[in-house]
Amino acid sequence: MKNTATCYLEKDGKTLMIHRTKKENDPNAGKYIGVGGHFEEGESPEDCIVREVLEETGLSLLSLRYRGIVTFVSDRWETEYVHVFTSDRFEGEMHPCDEGELCWIETEKLFDCPIWEGDTVFLRLIRAGAPFFSLKLIYEGDTLKSAVLNREALDLTAALSKND
Numbered sequence: 001m002k003n004t005a006t007c008y009l010e011k012d013g014k015t016l017m018i019h020r021t022k023k024e025n026d027p028n029a030g031k032y033i034g035v036g037g038h039f040e041e042g043e044s045p046e047d048c049i050v051r052e053v054l055e056e057t058g059l060s061l062l063s064l065r066y067r068g069i070v071t072f073v074s075d076r077w078e079t080e081y082v083h084v085f086t087s088d089r090f091e092g093e094m095h096p097c098d099e100g101e102l103c104w105i106e107t108e109k110l111f112d113c114p115i116w117e118g119d120t121v122f123l124r125l126i127r128a129g130a131p132f133f134s135l136k137l138i139y140e141g142d143t144l145k146s147a148v149l150n151r152e153a154l155d156l157t158a159a160l161s162k163n164d
Contacts (some may be wrong), residue, residue: 006036068133
C-alpha cells in the first residue's frame with residue numbers, strides 16, 4: 001500500500017488543479033487532479049502535503065485543513081491511501097509544474113473537467129462542508145464500481161449525479 005496526499009488550494013472562487021499532461025505512463029494522464037504526491041520516509045500527512053505543494057507549485061501553505069482519507073482500491077494498481085487537504089491561504093510565486101499544467105478552475109465548473117469519478121464524490125463532500133471522512137473507492141479499470149463513506153455504501157447514481 002502507498003500513502004499520498006493531495007491539496008485543493010482555493011482562491012477567489014477558483015480551485016488549483018493539475019491537468020496531467022507531462023508524465024509518461026501516468027495513470028492520471030489527461031485528468032485534472034489536486035496538487036500532491038507520495039510520502040517520503042518519516043513524513044506525516046501534513047509534512048508531505050506542505051512539501052509537495054511547494055515542489056509542484058512554488059507556493060507555501062499558510063493554512064491547511066485535513067478533510068479526510070480516501071482508500072483507492074483497484075484491479076490495476078496498488079491500494080493507495082490519499083490524505084485530502086484544502087487550503088485557502090498561501091504565498092509565493094507559482095512556477096511551472098513538471099507533471100502537468102497548473103490551472104485555476106472556477107470551483108463551480110470542477111465537475112465539467114475530466115476528473116476521476118471518485119474525485120467527484122469527495123470533492124462534493126468537501127464543498128458540502130462534511131466533517132472528516134473516510135471514503136473507500138473501488139475501481140475496475142477506470143470505472144468506479146463502488147464507494148463506501150464512513151463504512152456505509154453509497155448509491156453511485158446519486159453520488160455521481162450532475163445535480164449538486
